Amino acid sequence: MARVSVGIVPAPVITASALTKTYKGFSAVDGISFEVAPGESFGLLGPNGAGKSTTMRMVGAVSTRTSGELAILGLDPDQYGPEIRSQLGVVPQSDNLDMELRVRDNLIVYGRYFGLPRAQVAKRADELLEFAQLADRAKSKVDDLSGGMKRRLTIARALINDPRILLLDEPTTGLDPQARHILWDRLFRLKEQGTTLVLTTHYMDEAEQLCDRLVVVDKGRIMAEGSPAALIREYSSREVLEVRFGSERNEALGEQLAGIGDRVEVLPDRVLIYSSNGEAVLERITQLGHEPITSLVRRSSLEDVFLRLTGRTLVE
Amino acid sequence: MTFAPTRPIGPARNRFLGAVYARNSSAVMSRGLLATRSSNVAIVVSGFFEPVFYLLSMGIGLGALVGTVVTTTGQEVSYAAFIAPALLAVSAMNGAIYDSTWNVFFKMNYAKLYEGMLTTSLGPLDVALGEIALALLRGVLYALGFLIVMQSLGLNLSWTAILALPAVVLIAFGFASLGMAVTSYLTTFQQMDWINFVMLPMFLFSATFYPLSVYPEPIQWIVQALPLWHGVELIRGLTTGALSMALLGHVLYYLVMIAIGLVFTTSRLKKLFLD
Numbered sequence: 001m002a003r004v005s006v007g008i009v010p011a012p013v014i015t016a017s018a019l020t021k022t023y024k025g026f027s028a029v030d031g032i033s034f035e036v037a038p039g040e041s042f043g044l045l046g047p048n049g050a051g052k053s054t055t056m057r058m059v060g061a062v063s064t065r066t067s068g069e070l071a072i073l074g075l076d077p078d079q080y081g082p083e084i085r086s087q088l089g090v091v092p093q094s095d096n097l098d099m100e101l102r103v104r105d106n107l108i109v110y111g112r113y114f115g116l117p118r119a120q121v122a123k124r125a126d127e128l129l130e131f132a133q134l135a136d137r138a139k140s141k142v143d144d145l146s147g148g149m150k151r152r153l154t155i156a157r158a159l160i161n162d163p164r165i166l167l168l169d170e171p172t173t174g175l176d177p178q179a180r181h182i183l184w185d186r187l188f189r190l191k192e193q194g195t196t197l198v199l200t201t202h203y204m205d206e207a208e209q210l211c212d213r214l215v216v217v218d219k220g221r222i223m224a225e226g227s228p229a230a231l232i233r234e235y236s237s238r239e240v241l242e243v244r245f246g247s248e249r250n251e252a253l254g255e256q257l258a259g260i261g262d263r264v265e266v267l268p269d270r271v272l273i274y275s276s277n278g279e280a281v282l283e284r285i286t287q288l289g290h291e292p293i294t295s296l297v298r299r300s301s302l303e304d305v306f307l308r309l310t311g312r313t314l315v316e
Numbered sequence: 317m318t319f320a321p322t323r324p325i326g327p328a329r330n331r332f333l334g335a336v337y338a339r340n341s342s343a344v345m346s347r348g349l350l351a352t353r354s355s356n357v358a359i360v361v362s363g364f365f366e367p368v369f370y371l372l373s374m375g376i377g378l379g380a381l382v383g384t385v386v387t388t389t390g391q392e393v394s395y396a397a398f399i400a401p402a403l404l405a406v407s408a409m410n411g412a413i414y415d416s417t418w419n420v421f422f423k424m425n426y427a428k429l430y431e432g433m434l435t436t437s438l439g440p441l442d443v444a445l446g447e448i449a450l451a452l453l454r455g456v457l458y459a460l461g462f463l464i465v466m467q468s469l470g471l472n473l474s475w476t477a478i479l480a481l482p483a484v485v486l487i488a489f490g491f492a493s494l495g496m497a498v499t500s501y502l503t504t505f506q507q508m509d510w511i512n513f514v515m516l517p518m519f520l521f522s523a524t525f526y527p528l529s530v531y532p533e534p535i536q537w538i539v540q541a542l543p544l545w546h547g548v549e550l551i552r553g554l555t556t557g558a559l560s561m562a563l564l565g566h567v568l569y570y571l572v573m574i575a576i577g578l579v580f581t582t583s584r585l586k587k588l589f590l591d
């Protein structure tokens with residue numbers, strides 16, 4: 001007798017359907033729908049003003065939706081705000097650490113806000129200081145920490161209640177490259193441990209590194225959804241040739257080059273030509289008698305996906 | 317797409333206050349105590365001495381010229397014993413206002429403290445109660461110190477002065493509650509200056525330094541509408557031993573003030589940080 005195997009699909013931890021937030025007639029979030037599975041690392045990629053933070057605040061149960069459906073861990077945030085918040089870790093876009101308290105006290109006091117026992121919170125605070133590589137700063141004033149350290153402390157703080165979902169709003173914006181890499185490493189560890197991550201970013205490299213799956217958002221709407229690789233496959237070619245002819249000539253040459261490769265995009269400072277073989281395209285351009293000042297062949301990225309979908313770049 | 321709720325998280329809360337209150341205001345208050353440790357001792361202590369200096373200069377200095385004063389209840393008391401209970405009420409008020417206005421304003425608008433608190437399972441009523449309790453505590457400490465000064469100067473004329481202790485808690489609670497409520501609606505420094513603009517005349521004119529009877533009747537009504545006058549009369553009744561039903565009226569005034577302050581603070585915090 002043949003056995004039918006039934007795949008058990010775990011219930012999503014976040015379900016949003018036609019989620020909308022309107023401020024005085026202006027739709028900051030305009031009917032977006034998505035689901036996040038437990039253990040998944042899910043991203044919202046989009047430029048400034050896309051509605052990422054507004055979405056995160058609704059998911060974080062600190063902002064009420066104007067319309068649509070939202071369930072966090074199966075609960076409606078309109079009714080179960082405190083219960084939902086007790087299961088979330090939140091890293092807001094701008095740090096709101098307690099400047100009047102020292103580093104370790106920031107963690108302990110925050111844990112106490114969840115009503116957790118002092119002894120448990122103290123133990124966890126020490127573990128998290130280790131994790132955030134701040135153990136030697138336990139007694140420091142928050143003001144004396146660098147930007148990267150503050151961010152790590154905010155992440156440690158968000159983990160104090162052992163949350164089922166960690167929400168990160170632009171975790172590395174404003175940090176220098178080295179601090180970003182340290183932070184990515186920490187977040188990657190969390191991901192490996194199976195923590196459900198929901199993060200927003202306008203950095204495509206961050207999205208590529210950290211997200212299993214993401215939605216590209218613009219003007220409060222979802223433009224596309226998928227894994228970084230699938231999105232690139234679907235909306236871009238394998239390779240991109242970037243050529244610069246000088247800001248005066250880019251536009252004119254972009255027009256002349258139309259038809260070469262799969263697609264040509266003209267930006268103020270460069271021309272992008274999409275194809276499966278960038279080197280071959282460059283050769284053709286030179287054969288046609290055009291001499292780019294600089295040229296570069298690279299793989300397609302989420303930046304290209306965004307450009308394709310919106311006609312604009314992610315970071316202006 | 318279906319939204320079948322999975323098992324609810326944790327014990328079901330009281331749905332009436334569930335969204336605004338997690339019964340954890342003590343965590344907010346402990347945070348305040350921990351943060352106060354790092355604050356400037358000189359500023360903390362100076363607030364206590366202000367009414368003490370008034371008592372010494374006016375009560376003893378001016379009192380030598382004034383002699384005795386007749387209270388609302390017809391008692392004739394020394395000038396120092398007349399103003400001391402008023403200054404005790406002022407002391408409770410000052411302490412309560414100190415934390416619930418400028419400190420709250422800073423935490424709300426610059427430190428983003430409440431924003432952080434409200435991303436946890438705390439509700440706005442927890443934040444309001446915790447912060448008000450902290451402000452109240454300072455008021456009570458100031459008043460306690462002042463009561464000791466009064467006792468040592470022999471200005472407590474009756475055993476009922478011991479009841480001034482719960483009374484100052486009530487008065488401090490009232491001012492802390494209203495102070496935080498008002499502050500939560502203010503967004504600029506100029507608006508914050510209005511608070512001082514109201515506080516100073518209220519301090520001077522609330523039957524603090526002379527009986528209410530010196531005013532024409534319409535002015536008396538205005539003074540009697542203000543919170544400090546009720547505090548002054550309540551405490552004066554207790555320290556001079558003139559108990560009457562009117563004292564219950566003053567208590568009621570403060571209970572209403574506390575309730576109004578809590579309701580407005582909570583709804584404002586909810587609006588600002590849980591929109």
Ligand SMILES: Nc1ncnc2c1ncn2[C@@H]1O[C@H](COP(=O)(O)OP(=O)(O)O)[C@@H](O)[C@H]1O
Nearest residue numbers: 023027028046047048049050051052053054055
């Ligand atoms: N509290 C608010 N009141 C009015 N408009 C707002 C408010 N919060 C956000 N917005 C507007 O909503 C849009 C989306 O903002 P936000 O969610 O912060 O975008 P992102 O995080 O993607 O940069 C922006 O145009 C912003 O100005």
Ligand SMILES: [Mg+2]
Nearest residue numbers: 052053054093
């Ligand atoms: Mg944002």
